[in-house]
Amino acid sequence: MKKMFGFIAILTIILAYAFFSDADTTTQPSENDLPVVGVLQLTSHPALDLIYEGIVDALNEAGYIDGETMILDFQNAQGDQSNLNSMSTRFVSRDADVMVGIATPAAQSLANASSQIPIILGAVTDPETSNLVASNEEPGGNITGVSDETPIQEQFALIQEILPTANNIGILYSSSEDNSIVQGEKAAEIAKEMGFETTTMTVSSTNDVAQIGSALASQVDAIWIPTDNTIASAMNTLVEATDAAGIPIFPAVDTMVEQGGLATVGLNQYELGKLTGEMTAAVLDGKIDPATTPIQYLEQGEIFVNPEKAQELGITLPQQIMEQATIVDQ
Numbered sequence: 650m651k652k653m654f655g656f657i658a659i660l661t662i663i664l665a666y667a668f669f670s671d672a673d674t675t676t677q678p679s680e681n682d683l684p685v686v687g688v689l690q691l692t693s694h695p696a697l698d699l700i701y702e703g704i705v706d707a708l709n710e711a712g713y714i715d716g717e718t719m720i721l722d723f724q725n726a727q728g729d730q731s732n733l734n735s736m737s738t739r740f741v742s743r744d745a746d747v748m749v750g751i752a753t754p755a756a757q758s759l760a761n762a763s764s765q766i767p768i769i770l771g772a773v774t775d776p777e778t779s780n781l782v783a784s785n786e787e788p789g790g791n792i793t794g795v796s797d798e799t800p801i802q803e804q805f806a807l808i809q810e811i812l813p814t815a816n817n818i819g820i821l822y823s824s825s826e827d828n829s830i831v832q833g834e835k836a837a838e839i840a841k842e843m844g845f846e847t848t849t850m851t852v853s854s855t856n857d858v859a860q861i862g863s864a865l866a867s868q869v870d871a872i873w874i875p876t877d878n879t880i881a882s883a884m885n886t887l888v889e890a891t892d893a894a895g896i897p898i899f900p901a902v903d904t905m906v907e908q909g910g911l912a913t914v915g916l917n918q919y920e921l922g923k924l925t926g927e928m929t930a931a932v933l934d935g936k937i938d939p940a941t942t943p944i945q946y947l948e949q950g951e952i953f954v955n956p957e958k959a960q961e962l963g964i965t966l967p968q969q970i971m972e973q974a975t976i977v978d979q
């Protein structure tokens with residue numbers, strides 16, 4: 650009889666434990682129940698880092714907090730294609746609920762890894778010509794997101810205002826980035842329509858930037874560069890080469906003015922990230938379907954100038970531009 654009591658007591662303890670531990674898992678969702686958000690950033694340069702910050706802030710504002718209401722799996726490929734591939738595969742094999750690609754090559758790698766998992770584009774200049782969507786208005790598949798297309802015409806108008814006698818404008822970008830090819834070709838057309846001559850040169854990696862930058866600087870009055878990740882990653886090297894020739898750079902983005910460019914009409918990179926994060930939250934909430942959600946754009950460009958660089962190069966920034974511009978310290 651004693652043995653029987655002992656047995657019942659043990660059984661009760663086991664059952665109670667099973668009951669309470671079970672109750673425990675149902676009231677407190679385990680990490681396995683949280684949605685997984687995989688964010689793949691091509692590399693670190695100031696613009697992409699700001700975009701990532703904006704994404705995280707927008708997710709938090711929408712109630713998605715890492716470790717509490719979502720698992721945020723952030724991967725930075727450091728500009729390496731094999732990292733892009735393995736990180737994309739990692740997201741797919743852990744069955745991410747949504748994936749975010751920051752910059753075109755990162756987005757293209759995610760797109761190659763899955764045609765099922767929703768993908769949000771973070772600052773991909775032209776998703777359509779980069780073969781990510783059927784069209785920017787009606788993406789048609791598992792991908793939608795935010796474009797960082799910049800006002801190229803306004804950027805060339807700014808060149809005209811600051812350097813009224815400039816005639817030949819150099820256009821410099823990486824031939825390995827689809828986002829840059831589309832911008833470079835558009836810029837050449839726009840510049841010609843506005844009466845400029847252009848000289849285009851391309852780099853194939855950051856290793857070419859010094860040499861090609863100085864070759865181009867020796868032939869032109871100013872250099873325009875698109876939102877190109879390779880050049881953004883080697884901007885200091887480029888600026889050294891163009892400074893040596895006394896030639897200013899008009900980049901398509903304010904972060905590259907901070908890195909030693911002269912002036913631009915650019916978009917707020919953090920706001921691009923916020924919009925990307927809002928779309929990511931909307932996918933998690935089941936509010937939007939990528940197939941029918943058009944690519945989103947930020948309309949408002951702002952003038953940014955780097956007076957210190959102007960002084961170094963002996964360029965006078967017109968008063969009327971200074972009055973409207975945001976001053977950037979390098």
Ligand code: TRP
Nearest residue numbers: 696752753772773774828876877
């Ligand atoms: N538009 C780039 C792409 O499609 C990414 C990007 C956003 C970028 N902002 C930038 C690149 C600023 C260079 C500088 O890949």
